[in-house]
Amino acid sequence: MSSYLIRGARLLGAEPTDLLLRDGSVQAIGRDVDPVAATVVDAHGLVALPGLVDLHTHLREPGREDAETVRSGTAAAARGGFTAVHAMANTDPVADTAGVVEQVWRLGREAGHSEVRPVGAVTVGLRGERLAELGAMAESAAGVRVFSDDGVCVSDAVLMRRALEYVKALDGVVAQHAQEPRLTEGAQMNEGGLSGVLGLQGWPAVAEESIIARDCLLAAHVGSRLHICHVSTAGSVEIVRWAKSKGWDVTAEVTPHHLLLTDELARTYDPIFKVNPPLRSADDVEALREGLADATIDAVATDHAPHPVEEKDCEWAAAAFGMLGLETALSVVQQAMVDTGLLDWAGVADRMSARPAVIGRVAGHGRPLAVGEPANLVLYDPSATGVVRPSGSASLSRNTPYAGLTLPGRVVATFLHGRPTVLDGALR
Amino acid sequence: MDQHLLSAGDLTRDDALLLLDTAEEMRSLSDRPIKKLPTLRGRTVVNLFFEDSTRTRISFELAAKRLSADVINFAAKGSSLSKGESLKDTALTLQAMGADAVVVRHHASGAPHRLAHSAWTSGSVVNAGDGTHEHPTQALLDAFTMRRHLGALEGRHVAVVGDVLHSRVARSNALLLSTLGAQVTLVSPPTLLPVGVEAWPVEVSYDLDAVLPKVDAVMMLRVQAERMDAAFFPSAREYSRRYGLDLRRMNLLPDHALVLHPGPMNRGMEITADVADAARSVIVEQVSNGVATRMAVLYLLLSGAAPALAADDPEGPT
Numbered sequence: 001m002s003s004y005l006i007r008g009a010r011l012l013g014a015e016p017t018d019l020l021l022r023d024g025s026v027q028a029i030g031r032d033v034d035p036v037a038a039t040v041v042d043a044h045g046l047v048a049l050p051g052l053v054d055l056h057t058h059l060r061e062p063g064r065e066d067a068e069t070v071r072s073g074t075a076a077a078a079r080g081g082f083t084a085v086h087a088m089a090n091t092d093p094v095a096d097t098a099g100v101v102e103q104v105w106r107l108g109r110e111a112g113h114s115e116v117r118p119v120g121a122v123t124v125g126l127r128g129e130r131l132a133e134l135g136a137m138a139e140s141a142a143g144v145r146v147f148s149d150d151g152v153c154v155s156d157a158v159l160m161r162r163a164l165e166y167v168k169a170l171d172g173v174v175a176q177h178a179q180e181p182r183l184t185e186g187a188q189m190n191e192g193g194l195s196g197v198l199g200l201q202g203w204p205a206v207a208e209e210s211i212i213a214r215d216c217l218l219a220a221h222v223g224s225r226l227h228i229c230h231v232s233t234a235g236s237v238e239i240v241r242w243a244k245s246k247g248w249d250v251t252a253e254v255t256p257h258h259l260l261l262t263d264e265l266a267r268t269y270d271p272i273f274k275v276n277p278p279l280r281s282a283d284d285v286e287a288l289r290e291g292l293a294d295a296t297i298d299a300v301a302t303d304h305a306p307h308p309v310e311e312k313d314c315e316w317a318a319a320a321f322g323m324l325g326l327e328t329a330l331s332v333v334q335q336a337m338v339d340t341g342l343l344d345w346a347g348v349a350d351r352m353s354a355r356p357a358v359i360g361r362v363a364g365h366g367r368p369l370a371v372g373e374p375a376n377l378v379l380y381d382p383s384a385t386g387v388v389r390p391s392g393s394a395s396l397s398r399n400t401p402y403a404g405l406t407l408p409g410r411v412v413a414t415f416l417h418g419r420p421t422v423l424d425g426a427l428r
Numbered sequence: 429m430d431q432h433l434l435s436a437g438d439l440t441r442d443d444a445l446l447l448l449d450t451a452e453e454m455r456s457l458s459d460r461p462i463k464k465l466p467t468l469r470g471r472t473v474v475n476l477f478f479e480d481s482t483r484t485r486i487s488f489e490l491a492a493k494r495l496s497a498d499v500i501n502f503a504a505k506g507s508s509l510s511k512g513e514s515l516k517d518t519a520l521t522l523q524a525m526g527a528d529a530v531v532v533r534h535h536a537s538g539a540p541h542r543l544a545h546s547a548w549t550s551g552s553v554v555n556a557g558d559g560t561h562e563h564p565t566q567a568l569l570d571a572f573t574m575r576r577h578l579g580a581l582e583g584r585h586v587a588v589v590g591d592v593l594h595s596r597v598a599r600s601n602a603l604l605l606s607t608l609g610a611q612v613t614l615v616s617p618p619t620l621l622p623v624g625v626e627a628w629p630v631e632v633s634y635d636l637d638a639v640l641p642k643v644d645a646v647m648m649l650r651v652q653a654e655r656m657d658a659a660f661f662p663s664a665r666e667y668s669r670r671y672g673l674d675l676r677r678m679n680l681l682p683d684h685a686l687v688l689h690p691g692p693m694n695r696g697m698e699i700t701a702d703v704a705d706a707a708r709s710v711i712v713e714q715v716s717n718g719v720a721t722r723m724a725v726l727y728l729l730l731s732g733a734a735p736a737l738a739a740d741d742p743e744g745p746t
Binding site: 188196201 | 514515516534535536541542545558559560593596599622624625628
């Protein structure tokens with residue numbers, strides 16, 4: 001197996017040093033590393049972070065290979081600095097059996113761009129009627145630990161209670177898409193001053209917050225582990241903060257877009273900005289940033305949601321929900337959190353690698369950059385800037401909300417098990 | 429004026445007054461034996477209706493024809509629209525056929541905005557009602573009608589009553605009337621007011637009886653009985669009792685005050701038959717004023733101030 005000597009990288013933003021990667025692990029760190037027979041990678045000025053772990057990725061395969069495949073989606077992941085992604089279950093067929101999760105897992109191994117950890121559906125067909133075979137998915141080769149009906153809320157309180165109880169035997173976690181269905185029938189955008197003006201049906205914050213509050217109470221009652229997908233409101237942050245203060249085992253994620261963009265973008269009626277949960281107010285963005293900074297929110301998760309052109313090139317109401325996120329995540333987090341002084345690079349590593357790996361029980365990822373640890377890491381140039389061009393994406397889809405925007409930073413290299421998946425910014 | 433008419437909020441006070449004055453000239457045409465102007469000869473106006481609305485479509489059609497434009501009606505029924513052709517493909521088709529103006533009615537809020545800001549069409553886009561967003565020509569014809577009876581609307585007080593939440597007429601009227609300096613009071617049960625209405629340039633009341641003695645005009649909005657099923661109000665009868673305009677309530681109005689309704693009316697629901705047919709009701713007049721107002725809109729958009737259009741117009745601005 002080949003060796004790489006990374007010269008002059010700033011580990012978590014600290015003073016420059018050298019890293020020797022050999023046989024899939026970090027073999028040496030320091031200025032006196034013996035470079036014998038290693039390929040040298042000049043990393044002066046670059047920040048080294050552990051490989052990023054995404055808890056929330058839509059790879060669309062099987063079923064919507066026109067939007068994304070496991071191969072194209074993980075290529076985008078590698079370009080974004082991710083070494084592990086959780087593939088959401090809302091495929092066609094739904095990932096609600098051991099067969100489907102194993103297929104997705106195997107496709108990820110074959111593509112080799114990043115580790116793919118399939119998420120299993122909580123209920124059969126995401127229909128919210130009866131539990132899927134969670135145990136079979138957990139015991140399959142895919143080793144599923146995260147279960148979610150993402151895209152649909154497990155709104156039935158009894159079913160949610162049972163799911164929370166059942167996954168305790170699997171060391172699993174239920175990742176809830178918190179959306180009270182009756183309060184959001186036909187909803188199009190954040191309910192606030194603007195929804196009334198634009199005549200787009202409002203999506204009240206309470207629809208998210210009421211489910212989060214209920215599920216925190218349920219998780220506490222049955223002593224299980226709960227993860228909240230893509231929190232988007234200031235109220236949600238407050239509820240999660242309260243639940244954590246009680247010592248309950250509740251974790252939460254926020255998307256990059258909810259850290260940067262606001263509902264004002266709906267004024268364009270351009271459905272590139274249509275997403276579930278919707279973009280919220282500037283006050284919500286502020287609260288989400290603070291929540292991520294104080295670790296009330298544990299993780300940044302992309303909710304990378306590819307859609308073919310025709311599903312966005314239409315009127316708002318007819319368009320699909322969702323936006324790309326893998327390739328721009330680190331840049332957006334830099335802009336929203338690092339450049340604002342809310343997080344340092346160690347904090348970024350914690351929220352984008354260490355904590356999501358623990359939540360998803362992803363072995364070998366999210367580990368410290370230390371001798372003997374798996375060589376999963378990303379080299380990132382925070383001083384670069386670039387204009388986001390949809391055509392430059394490795395994804396099969398083009399629905400990035402950042403098109404034309406100048407964002408800081410650039411992923412220079414990504415290493416998965418000691419092997420570069422991205423080098424000089426290009427896929428390997 | 430802008431190249432498009434998408435929202436009543438896009439109109440400046442001068443734009444709005446120019447439109448109303450022009451509509452006045454257009455209206456005088458209908459008293460002449462020959463009711464047609466040659467202004468838009470050779471121009472093509474497409475009525476693109478994704479939602480049934482016979483009265484608005486006919487009004488626009490008549491307006492365009494009185495200006496000598498060629499008119500094409502493109503309706504959801506009996507065309508490719510019912511087969512699911514997208515807004516984009518329809519717009520591209522119309523563009524290829526050389527439409528100078530597209531009058532669009534769509535069930536999705538923002539669809540005209542989308543058309544106007546896409547590369548799908550280069551013609552002027554007129555919003556003829558989009559979802560629960562706006563209906564700017566309705567607001568113009570309402571203002572025109574009120575102005576004919578009340579004079580300048582500056583300082584006048586208008587109540588808009590009913591389902592504000594779902595009403596594009598209410599949104600456009602609130603914006604236009606406040607631009608013209610009138611005071612607007614929205615009267616509605618709290619369930620039928622949008623979140624954030626306190627930021628609108630209007631007053632809000634839940635009590636119709638208290639508002640009526642203070643207004644110069646009252647505009648009753650159509651209320652769909654199916655809102656009852658979504659628990660916006662307990663029953664049609666309770667709605668009528670609390671927010672319907674009957675003879676007793678009409679008599680609370682000052683003598684000069686007008687009664688308007690954008691149509692189609694639910695007689696017995698938001699307005700009783702005797703009020704609809706009363707002398708102070710200008711509901712039928714609103715319809716005939718609609719043609720003159722829409723003539724003014726098409727005239728000003730297609731041969732008026734927009735320089736890009738005026739440049740290639742062989743007749744020049746008239």
